[in-house]
Amino acid sequence: EPADVLGKTSAELAAAGYLTPEGARQREEHYRQAVASGRPVEYEFAGTWAGRPFDVGTTLTPVPGPDGVVRRIVGWSRDLSRRREQERRLAESEANYRAVVEGTSDAIWVAEKEAEGVYRITLANRRTAEMLQQPLGELVGRRIDEVLPPAAAARAIERYRQAEAAGGPIEYENVIERPGSRMEVITHLTPIFDEAGRCVRIIGSARDAAERRKAELALLQAQKLESLGVLAGGIAHDFNNLLTTILGNLYLARTELPPDSPLRESLDDAALAAERGAELVRKLLSFSKPGIAAREPVSLLRLIEETAALVRRTLAPAIQLLIHSDPGDDTVIGEFGSLQQVLLNLLLNARDAMPEGGVIRIRRTTRRIGEDPSWARRGVLPGTYHEVAVADTGTGIPRAILGRIFDPFFTTKGIGKGTGLGLSTALSIIRAHGGWLDVESEEGRGSTFRILLPVAAADEAPGPGPGG
Structure with a gap:
C-alpha cells in the first residue's frame, strides 16, 4: 500500500524488505547525482519481487526552489520487463539466424539496393567468401560490381532485376570462374520489398551443383535399369526356352554316338557354350528381378x-x-x-x-x-x-x-x-x-x-x- 512506503527513507525501505541494501545504496547515489548536476538522471535496475524477476527504468528529475537549492526530486519508474524479454528474444533469434547462415554449406549473402542497378553487400557468410576466393572482410560493404569481374557483375545485376520484376524468388544455374577453378552453382535470389512496394534488398544463396548432378544421374540410372530390366527379363525367358531345346537335343545326340566317336568332343564344346549361355540368362533374370528370396x-x-x-x-x-x-x-x-x-x-x-x-x-x-x-x-x-x-x-x-x-x-x-x-x-x-x-x-x-x-x-x- 502507498502508506507502507510514504515518508520512509531508502534505509527504512530496505529494512522493511522493499529494497535490498545494495539497491538502497544505489538509489541514494542516484539522488545525490541528480542534486549535484541539477539535471535529470536515468538508471535501470533488475530485481526480484514475489519470486519473479523484473527490470525497471527510473528517471529522477531535481526540482530547485526559489533560491536555486534542490530540496525535492520527482521520480517516475516504468516496467522494462516486456522490453527486455523482447530484446532477449531478438538477440536469440539473431544468434540462431547467424548460426544457420554460418553453419550451412551454401553461400548466403544480402545485397541492399542503393539505386537502380547498384547493390551493396551488407552480409555474407564464409562459404560466400570461399566460392568467390576473397576474404570475407573484403566482401561486406562493397558493391556487386566491386566484388565480381565486369562481365560477371553485369550478369548478376541483370538476374537481380529479374528477381525484382518477378516479385518473388527465382532460381537459375550459373558458373563461378576464378583463377584455377570453375564451379557450377545453383543460385537462388529472393527480393525483399518495403511497404511502398519498392525492392530494398536481395537475399541470395548459391549451392554447388555437383550434388544435384549426381542425384540426376542416379535417377536417370534407376529409370534406365527399370526399363532395361523389363526388356532383359523378356529376352531371358525366350532365350532360356531356346537353350533348353538345344541342350536337350545335344544330350540326346551324344547318347546315340559310340564312346569313341570324334563328334563327342564337338558336342561337348557345344554343350559347354550352351551352359555359358544359360549362366548369362540367369544373370539377366537376376538383373531384371532382383528381389530378395529370403529375409x-x-x-x-x-x-x-x-x-x-x-x-x-x-x-x-x-x-x-x-x-x-x-x-x-x-x-x-x-x-x-x-x-x-x-x-x-x-x-x-x-x-x-x-x-x-x-x-x-x-x-x-x-x-x-x-x-x-x-x-x-x-x-x-x-x-x-x-x-x-x-x-x-x-x-x-x-x-x-x-x-x-x-x-x-x-x-x-x-x-x-x-x-x-x-x-x-x-x-x-x-x-x-x-x-x-x-x-x-x-x-x-x-x-x-x-x-x-x-x-x-x-x-x-x-x-x-x-x-x-
Missing part, C-alpha cells in the same frame, strides 16, 4: 570375412586385403547369398584394377541419411544405414565412363572377360535391399565403392541362419 538377419562382418576368405585365394602376393569394422551391431535384413554376390563382384573388380599390386580396404561404418531430396530421388529413405566401403589403389575409372559403369552390358574388360552385368546386377540387388551402391574414382589413384544398407530394426534381432 533373414545378416551379419555384415561375417559376410565380409567369409567373402574375403574366398577372394584371398585369387589374389597375387603383391595385393593386400585389409578389413575394418566399427564396433556395435552390424546386422541387416536380407539375403546372405545375394549380398555376397555383390561384395564378391566388387572385390574381384578391385583385384583386376591392380595388375601391379596394391591394397584393397573393406571398411564398415554407420551413417545417418536425413531428409535430403538427392537421396529421396534414389529411393533411399531417411534413417540409419550401414556403409560398406570397398577401396582399392588401382588404375581408377576414367571420368568419361564413370557415369556408365552401372549400365547393363557396359564393361571395360576385353571380349570374353566380362558380360557387363556385374555392377548393374549389384546395384539392382542393393536397391532390392532398400539401399544404394555408389562409386568415387580418380584415374590413376583408385576407386571406392560404397554400399548402403538399412540398419536392422531393434525387433528384427539376429537369429540362427546363414548370416546370423
Whole structure:
C-alpha cells in the first residue's frame, strides 16, 4: 500500500524488505547525482519481487526552489520487463539466424539496393567468401560490381532485376570462374520489398551443383535399369526356352554316338557354350528381378570375412586385403547369398584394377541419411544405414565412363572377360535391399565403392541362419 512506503527513507525501505541494501545504496547515489548536476538522471535496475524477476527504468528529475537549492526530486519508474524479454528474444533469434547462415554449406549473402542497378553487400557468410576466393572482410560493404569481374557483375545485376520484376524468388544455374577453378552453382535470389512496394534488398544463396548432378544421374540410372530390366527379363525367358531345346537335343545326340566317336568332343564344346549361355540368362533374370528370396538377419562382418576368405585365394602376393569394422551391431535384413554376390563382384573388380599390386580396404561404418531430396530421388529413405566401403589403389575409372559403369552390358574388360552385368546386377540387388551402391574414382589413384544398407530394426534381432 502507498502508506507502507510514504515518508520512509531508502534505509527504512530496505529494512522493511522493499529494497535490498545494495539497491538502497544505489538509489541514494542516484539522488545525490541528480542534486549535484541539477539535471535529470536515468538508471535501470533488475530485481526480484514475489519470486519473479523484473527490470525497471527510473528517471529522477531535481526540482530547485526559489533560491536555486534542490530540496525535492520527482521520480517516475516504468516496467522494462516486456522490453527486455523482447530484446532477449531478438538477440536469440539473431544468434540462431547467424548460426544457420554460418553453419550451412551454401553461400548466403544480402545485397541492399542503393539505386537502380547498384547493390551493396551488407552480409555474407564464409562459404560466400570461399566460392568467390576473397576474404570475407573484403566482401561486406562493397558493391556487386566491386566484388565480381565486369562481365560477371553485369550478369548478376541483370538476374537481380529479374528477381525484382518477378516479385518473388527465382532460381537459375550459373558458373563461378576464378583463377584455377570453375564451379557450377545453383543460385537462388529472393527480393525483399518495403511497404511502398519498392525492392530494398536481395537475399541470395548459391549451392554447388555437383550434388544435384549426381542425384540426376542416379535417377536417370534407376529409370534406365527399370526399363532395361523389363526388356532383359523378356529376352531371358525366350532365350532360356531356346537353350533348353538345344541342350536337350545335344544330350540326346551324344547318347546315340559310340564312346569313341570324334563328334563327342564337338558336342561337348557345344554343350559347354550352351551352359555359358544359360549362366548369362540367369544373370539377366537376376538383373531384371532382383528381389530378395529370403529375409533373414545378416551379419555384415561375417559376410565380409567369409567373402574375403574366398577372394584371398585369387589374389597375387603383391595385393593386400585389409578389413575394418566399427564396433556395435552390424546386422541387416536380407539375403546372405545375394549380398555376397555383390561384395564378391566388387572385390574381384578391385583385384583386376591392380595388375601391379596394391591394397584393397573393406571398411564398415554407420551413417545417418536425413531428409535430403538427392537421396529421396534414389529411393533411399531417411534413417540409419550401414556403409560398406570397398577401396582399392588401382588404375581408377576414367571420368568419361564413370557415369556408365552401372549400365547393363557396359564393361571395360576385353571380349570374353566380362558380360557387363556385374555392377548393374549389384546395384539392382542393393536397391532390392532398400539401399544404394555408389562409386568415387580418380584415374590413376583408385576407386571406392560404397554400399548402403538399412540398419536392422531393434525387433528384427539376429537369429540362427546363414548370416546370423
